[in-house]
Amino acid sequence: MTPIDLRSDTVTRPTVAMRAAMAAAEVGDDVFGEDPTVNRLQGTVAELLGKEAGLFVPSGTMANQLALGTLTRPGDEVVCDAAAHCISFEGGGLAALWGVQPRPIAAPRGILEPEAVEAALRPVADHYPRTRVIEVENTHNRGGGAVYPLARVQALGALARKHGLDLYMDGARLWNASAASGVSLADFAAPAALVSVCLSKGLGAPAGSVLCGPRDHVATARRLRKRLGGGMRQAGILAAAGLHAIEHHRTRLTEDHANARRLGQLVAALPGAKLLHPVDTNLVFVIFEGQSAAELTKRFAAAGVLGLPEGSRPDLVRFITHLDVSAAQIEEAGRRLAGALGA
Numbered sequence: 001m002t003p004i005d006l007r008s009d010t011v012t013r014p015t016v017a018m019r020a021a022m023a024a025a026e027v028g029d030d031v032f033g034e035d036p037t038v039n040r041l042q043g044t045v046a047e048l049l050g051k052e053a054g055l056f057v058p059s060g061t062m063a064n065q066l067a068l069g070t071l072t073r074p075g076d077e078v079v080c081d082a083a084a085h086c087i088s089f090e091g092g093g094l095a096a097l098w099g100v101q102p103r104p105i106a107a108p109r110g111i112l113e114p115e116a117v118e119a120a121l122r123p124v125a126d127h128y129p130r131t132r133v134i135e136v137e138n139t140h141n142r143g144g145g146a147v148y149p150l151a152r153v154q155a156l157g158a159l160a161r162k163h164g165l166d167l168y169m170d171g172a173r174l175w176n177a178s179a180a181s182g183v184s185l186a187d188f189a190a191p192a193a194l195v196s197v198c199l200s201k202g203l204g205a206p207a208g209s210v211l212c213g214p215r216d217h218v219a220t221a222r223r224l225r226k227r228l229g230g231g232m233r234q235a236g237i238l239a240a241a242g243l244h245a246i247e248h249h250r251t252r253l254t255e256d257h258a259n260a261r262r263l264g265q266l267v268a269a270l271p272g273a274k275l276l277h278p279v280d281t282n283l284v285f286v287i288f289e290g291q292s293a294a295e296l297t298k299r300f301a302a303a304g305v306l307g308l309p310e311g312s313r314p315d316l317v318r319f320i321t322h323l324d325v326s327a328a329q330i331e332e333a334g335r336r337l338a339g340a341l342g343a
């Protein structure tokens with residue numbers, strides 16, 4: 001039985017057409033700024049986000065860390081929600097790389113409330129760390145794929161401006177946020193000084209993110225990228241996959257969202273299961289109250305459906321839909337999960 005892999009939208013494999021685009025890519029040495037395909041990708045994404053410049057980096061984690069490193073100095077503080085990817089899943093990078101501390105704020109589904117953020121800003125005094133950045137994540141991973149309302153992003157941008165701070169947007173799944181809400185990438189990005197988007201999640205490229213913003217910030221990020229060893233040479237092979245993904249896999253993200261909504265209906269009908277959040281994009285978070293997610297996911301895997309224990313509570317299982325699962329496989333996943341639970 002072929003497993004239906006719903007652990008993450010990062011498990012997709014490049015399509016035949018994407019591999020052909022990669023094979024045909026014109027390349028050069030990107031550390032010298034001479035890879036035409038990387039340059040085209042950076043320009044394309046910057047334009048989509050309404051920013052001056054873009055920087056191709058190997059991963060979403062590096063994009064986040066470069067952005068936060070660019071906007072801060074040691075001893076500064078970054079205000080973010082308590083479940084933010086940049087402080088939950090990036091190996092303590094903020095502290096280890098930049099000497100910066102987070103100011104985590106509890107926020108429903110990870111969507112920051114301006115009043116709570118304003119209350120957390122430090123007064124200017126010798127005693128305090130210097131608040132420097134407000135960080136938002138759109139869509140929010142641990143918030144179950146929640147989409148920021150545009151007005152909220154704008155309010156946080158206005159708050160940042162009022163206090164002389166920068167807004168940074170981790171838009172690893174901004175493509176999904178835009179597809180689900182109809183808000184353009186550029187409108188979501190406008191209030192933020194720097195924004196990153198990931199090519200290897202819903203879009204299905206094998207690697208890479210693009211960090212976009214004003215030319216001087218992107219130049220700083222480029223220098224930091226070199227320091228971290230993220231300068232790649234004939235990276236146009238990978239950039240070509242990203243360009244192909246943007247051109248061919250963007251509009252179909254709504255299919256992933258429809259599949260996730262359907263999966264949500266199917267799992268909510270399982271014995272002992274309930275959805276933690278409404279399904280807004282491609283993430284489905286299911287609580288099996290009082291049961292062990294670690295044990296359950298083993299049982300599901302044996303039945304041919306892969307999910308992940310989400311980790312923020314012991315009974316929470318995460319499923320994510322993506323390019324490599326069809327609507328028919330979602331129906332089959334529902335049957336297999338029901339079988340695994342003896343339903």
Ligand SMILES: Cc1ncc(COP(=O)(O)O)c(C=O)c1O
Pocket residue numbers: 058059060061062064085086137139140141170172173198200
């Ligand atoms: C919201 C968010 N930001 C950043 C990342 C990091 O991306 P990468 O795995 O490419 O380092 C992820 C990964 O899942 C994510 O969900």
